[in-house]
C-alpha cells in the first residue's frame with residue numbers, strides 16, 4: 001500500500017492514526033495518509049520559526065524569482081500533477097489540469113510581489129513630516145483546504161502568503177492529500193528554503209491544534225460552512241486573523257430572452273462538470289416564467305442524455321466519479337429527500353453503475369423539477385451532479401431567491417437584456433456574479449470570496465485582498481528635525497496644522 005507522508009524537514013514520526021485514500025474510479029483504497037497531532041504541529045512550527053525571518057529579509061525580487069521558478073516547474077509537471085490529482089479526486093485529467101492552472105494563475109500574480117508590496121508614502125504630510133504605510137509578513141500562516149480543489153486552493157493560499165514573506169503550514173484534505181505534498185516538493189525544488197512550506201496531514205485533531213497554536217497568527221480555511229464557522233469562531237477566540245470560506249448553492253437565472261442553446265451548453269458543464277463537486281457549480285437553475293421553464297426543460301433533457309460518465313482517465317468523459325462511497329450515498333439520499341419533499345425527479349442518477357467499473361463511486365446526472373424554497377434539498381448543498389429547477393414567476397422573484405438563500409457564493413444571470421443584467425448584478429445579495437458567465441471565478445488579480453454562509457470574515461482570497469490578509473500594515477510617521485523648528489505646545493494632540 002502506498003504510504004503518503006507529511007512534508008516536514010527530516011523524517012516524520014510514525015503515526016498510529018491513518019486515513020485511507022480511495023481511487024474513486026475503481027472503488028479501491030490506493031494509499032494511506034497519516035493523521036498528525038499537536039506534537040507534530042509543534043515540530044513544524046518550530047521549523048517555520050527558524051526559517052521565516054531570513055525569508056522575510058530576502059528582498060522581494062529574490063522571493064519573486066522563486067515564484068517564477070515554481071511556475072515553470074508546475075508547467076513542466078502539469079500532466080503528472082493532473083494525473084495524480086485525478087486518481088485521488090475522481091475529476092477527469094483535463095479538469096484536473098484546470099484545477100492546477102487556476103492555482104498557477106495566483107502564483108503568476110505572486111511573481112509580481114515586488115510591485116504589489118511597494119506600500120504608500122506621503123512626503124510633507126506635516127512640517128518636515130513624512131508618512132509611510134508598509135506591509136510586513138505575519139510570520140507563520142496556516143491553510144486548511146477542502147478535497148475538491150487540492151491544487152488550486154493550496155496555491156491560492158501559500159502562493160500569496162510565502163511571496164509576502166511568511167512561512168506556511170498547509171493542512172490539506174485527507175481525502176486527496178498527494179498533490180499538496182507534490183506542490184511542496186516542487187516549491188522546495190524551485191528554491192524556497194527548506195521548511196518554508198510544510199504539509200501536515202490530519203483531521204479535526206490537527207485542525208484544533210492549528211487553531212490553538214500560539215505561534216500561528218493567521219488561518220485561511222476553505223471547506224463546508226459548519227466547519228468554516230467553527231474555525232472562524234474558535235480562531236477569533238484564540239486571537240487569530242481568520243478567513244473561512246464555506247459551502248454554496250449557486251443559482252443560474254434564465255431570463256425569457258436568453259439564448260437557451262447557449263444556456264443549456266453552459267449549464268451542462270457548470271452543473272455536472274467535476275460531478276458537481278465545485279463550490280462555484282450551478283446546481284440550481286431559475287427559469288423566469290412558465291414558458292421559459294418548459295422550453296429550458298425540453299432542451300436540457302437531450303443534453304443530459306448526451307453526458308458521458310467515465311473513469312477519471314477517460315479522455316472523452318464529461319465527468320468522473322464522486323470522491324468517496326459516503327459522498328455517493330449522501331448525494332443519493334438528497335435525491336430521495338427531494339422526491340419526498342415533492343420534487344419531480346425528471347432524470348434519476350441514483351443506483352448508477354459504470355460498466356466494467358461497478359465498484360466506482362459514480363452518480364448519474366439528475367434533474368429535479370418543481371423544487372421550491374421550502375424544501376431542505378434546495379436549502380442545503382448537495383455537492384453532486386444534481387440540477388434542480390426552481391421556477392420563478394418574474395424577475396423580482398429571480399432576484400429574491402439567491403438573495404434570500406443562506407449561501408451567497410456565486411450566481412449567474414443569462415439574458416440578452418443589458419438593463420436586466422445590470423439591475424440584477426447591482427441588487428443580488430451574493431458575492432460573485434456572472435453575466436452570461438456560468439462559473440464567475442474572478443481572475444487572480446481581482447479576488448475571490450462569497451457572502452453570507454459562504455464566507456466568514458471580510459477579506460477575500462488572492463489579489464490585493466490576499467496580500468492584505470497575509471500581511472499587517474504598519475504606518476510610520478517620521479520627521480528628522482534640524483533643531484530650528486518651534487514645536488509649540490507638546491501637550492495638545494498633534495495636528496498637521
Ligand code: NAD
Nearest residue numbers: 145146147172173203204207223224227245246247248279
Ligand atoms: P470539509 O469541510 O469536510 O473539509 C475541509 C477541511 O476541514 C479539510 O481539510 C478537513 O480535514 C477539515 N475538517 C473536516 N472535518 C473537520 C472538523 N470536524 N473540524 C475541523 N476540521 C475539519 O469540506 P470538503 O468536503 O473537503 O470540501 C467540500 C466543501 O468545501 C463544500 O461545502 C464546498 O462548497 C466547500 N468549498 C468552498 C469553497 C469556497 O471558496 N467557498 C471552495 C471549495 C470548496
